[in-house]
Every structure is written in C-alpha cells, then in structure tokens.
Amino acid sequence: MPQENKPSSVPPKKDKQEARRDFLKQSSAVMALALAPPLVLKAAQHDEAIAAVFEKMPVNLEINGKKMQLSVEPRVTLLDLLREQLALTGTKKGCDHGQCGACTVHVNGQRINSCLTLAVMQEGKKITTIEGLSNGDQLHPVQEAFIRHDGFQCGYCTPGQIMSAVACLHEGHAGSPEQIREFMSGNICRCGAYDNIVNAIMDVKNGGQTA
Amino acid sequence: MNPFSYVRPNSLKAAIDAMARDHSARFIAGGTNLLDLMKNGVTLPEKLIDINQLPLREIRQDGNTLHIGALVLNSDLAAHELVKTQHPLLSEALLAGASQQLRNMATVGGNMMQRTRCTYFYDTSMPCNKRQPNSGCGAIGGINRMHAIFGASDNCIAVHPSDMCVALAALDATVLVAGPKGERRIPFTDFHRLPGNTPQLDNNLAKNELITAVEIPPHPFTKHICYLKVRDRASYAFALVSVAVAMDISDNVIRNIRIAMGGVAHKPWRLPDAEKALTGKAPTSDNFRLAATIATQGAKTYAHNGFKKDLAFNSIQTALLKAATA
Known part of the structure; x- marks a missing residue:
C-alpha cells in the first residue's frame, strides 16, 4: 500500500514552548490570586502549561487557514470548540464516542475524530473542517463527486464522510472499492449510501471521468 | 464531562x-x-x-531490536517501512484495529493502557467488580456473548480488545517503563494481568509509572505470518476471536512458532502448549487440528459465548494454514 512519507520523530518546536512559557508567567500569577490551591502553585514550578478546574486556558489554533487565539476549559473537546464556540456547525456530533465518524476533521492534514480529543491538546495545530475544504464557491472535487454520485440521503454523516474521503485519497488508501470500504469504515452512514460514497471516491481517484 | x-x-x-x-x-x-x-x-x-x-515519538533500530517510542501513533507504526518489512504481523494487527481516524490518534502506550472492558463496565447503573471492586459482575449472569473463554475468574469475564497487543505478545516484545525509582523492563506477556481477585487492575504498571517504549527483539517471522480477526461486521469492530500466527518453516518442518489470541481473555492470550505441539512438526492440516484441540481444551464458556470455543478452534486452524501457505 502506498503511504505518505512521514517522519518517525517529530521534535517539539521552540516557538511553541516559548509561547507556553510566556503564558505560564502571566497566568500563574492570575491563578495564584484567583484560586491559590497549593497543589497548583507547586505544580506550576515544574509544568509547561497548566489550568485548574473550571479555569479557561489559552489555545492557539489555525482553523481553516485562520490563526486564532482562543480560551477554553480543559474539558472542552475539539468538536465542541468548533461547534459551540466558533459556530462551525458543519462538523457534526453523532455518537460523541468515536464510533460514527460524523465529527471527522483534519489536524495537520491527518483525519481524526474531533469528539475524542481535547481542544487544549491541539495547541499550535492546523485544523481543517468541512467549511475550510472549498475554495470560495468552488467546491472541493470530493464534494462535487458526492453530489454527482448522490453519496448521501439525510446528509448528517456527509461532512465526516467527505473529510474522511479526502484524507483516504491523500493517504493512498483508495486503490480499490475494497480498500476504500476498509479505510472508510470509521464513518457510519445509517441511510446506507455506502455504494454511492465508494463510487464518488473512486471517481475522484480516477480523475473524475467516470461520472 | x-x-x-x-x-x-x-x-x-x-x-x-x-x-x-x-x-x-x-x-x-x-x-x-x-x-x-x-x-x-x-x-x-x-x-x-x-x-x-514528551520526546517518545521515535521508531529506531537498535542493533537488531526495534525500538518504538510510546507516543508513536498506531497509523504511523503500521505504515513504517521497518515494521512492514521486518514485523509484518504487527502491521497487519494494527490495521485490523479501530478506524484510520482512531489509529491517527491512538498511541502505542495508550493502546496498551486501554481498559480491559465490557458493556457492564461502561454501564454505571450495573454492578462491575472492575469499575467498583466487590460490587459484583453483571456479565456472568447477564449478556456475555463477547466475553472471555480463557483465564477469567468469578469476579470478571471481560476481554482486552487490542489487536496490536496480540501481535506484540506473539513477538515477545518488551515494555520499557519509567517511574520515580528509574526505569524497568517488563516482558510483554507479563504486562497485562488476568482478573483473579483484583479485576480492577488490567496490568502490572504501577500508578506512578509511565510506558516509554516497546522493543521487539529480532525474530525470523517475516514470511509465514497471519493476523486473522473474526468480528460481527467486516471492519471497525472488536474481535469475537482473533489469532496471530508467526512461524518459521524450513524443509517442511516448523522450526519456530508463536500463536496468540485476542478477544478471548482479560489479556492477550499466548498458546504455549499449541506452540510446543507444533514445533519440529510438519505444517499439515492434521497437526494444525491437533494444535487447535490442545489450545481450546481449557475453554470455559458462559450462557451466550459458547460459540467462541468453536470459533477459536476453527480460527486457529485457518490462521495456521494461512500463515503456512503465505
């Protein structure tokens, strides 16, 4: 199977560490005044970044090409941040437990379930949602193929299916209908549009000529 | 949350x-x-x-040993050239687990630390000795179709759902952990536990210890391997039964063989007696059938998982045959 070449080791970037240190300097004083639990104060001497219960912490993300400085509670998932705080409701909440794939987004180009990661864990990452896929009014080829092949019925799973399909093609996992079915298995469609979804992906893989 | x-x-x-x-x-x-x-x-x-x-994302070859950092992603590990060529059983097992989205998030250490679990463990309105020690086991008298047939106890019959861990158990990997007192090494097959009287403990990692890496020693298993996963749907489901087989065959004799199973016990389940029975023997259907008989002799089933004994018996033979003819 062809695979994207990825480095097996990703060294931490200096600029991010420095940013966190700056945050720590600012926020530890604020925290000391606001909360002053001894554990937190002691921990702050050792840890890079820290947030107490209910305390919001800053997180820097690039979302659909736009750099954002946000503030979230640690318990907020990436999915809830996108939907509730940024009104990017194209990304759907289906099961909220990583079983359905409706919440699929790209982080640094890789597809993940946004319901099973915390927003604060994505510090410094580039997030792409379904809203960031098209180029203005020009739909992404996978979006066009889904329309052409009727790759949906109710449409609720569709943003996740499309984000997953784009990544599946990019990974080189769309070599055959069988391989597409295997590598798209994390996206459930309860309307059962699977045949058309596979056809849409095959169509893009083959250069959009088979419609 | x-x-x-x-x-x-x-x-x-x-x-x-x-x-x-x-x-x-x-x-x-x-x-x-x-x-x-x-x-x-x-x-x-x-x-x-x-x-x-933490700087635990490296995959490197130390002499003939493969060193895998605990934070290496499941998808990266499955796709790594050294893993695909030298440890194909591990690559196959990884790709049989979860979905690509989850493999892009899940780490090697996290895969090992996922809870041994069942639906009663997840349902906080039901008793579960693993979640709440001494509260009872909802599964033993309940719906237990997915549950253990080997090594269970009266306290817990849940199974460990990992595929990766089944391959690592078969390949005799070693777990490297760090704690306040320094580092130690744990043989992979000793890392996870059987439930016994302490089903709340899934493994032998101390509370303040952290997995830093997994190491796979050199082995001859690059050709005759098979990871067979039998499940309720074609993809993205836990195993009812899975079988990892790695064998070294020359002159029509099995020189060395490892067999491990998933979905059947509280931990990845090695089959030492079946391995012994096949070592030095010819890779024939009769010998494979004998090995499967030996492997499933001690199976204990419950109200709804009786089929797992037959499924294991058949799956072991199928996996052995596939590996032998690979």
Missing part, C-alpha cells in the same frame, strides 16, 4: 513528578479510550497530565 485540571509537562521527569503529586490524575496521550470513559462517568480523574510534549 466532569471538570478536571490539566497540565502539559515537557519532560519525562516533570510528568512522573506531576503524577506523584496527585494520584487521582491520569496520563493522557491520544485520549481515544480515556475521554470516552470520562464522558460515560466510568473514570473521573481530577487532573489530566498531557504527555504529548
């Missing part, structure tokens, strides 16, 4: 120190099992220690 505090240490020492200060804390890497458990109120840590800044 219940609220919790969050720290993101940038060194191994800081991570271990953070855990030492607060025993209700949990380490988080990919979070694919932990956050799920937290959303269900099964696990309620007061603090999460995010270990993603």
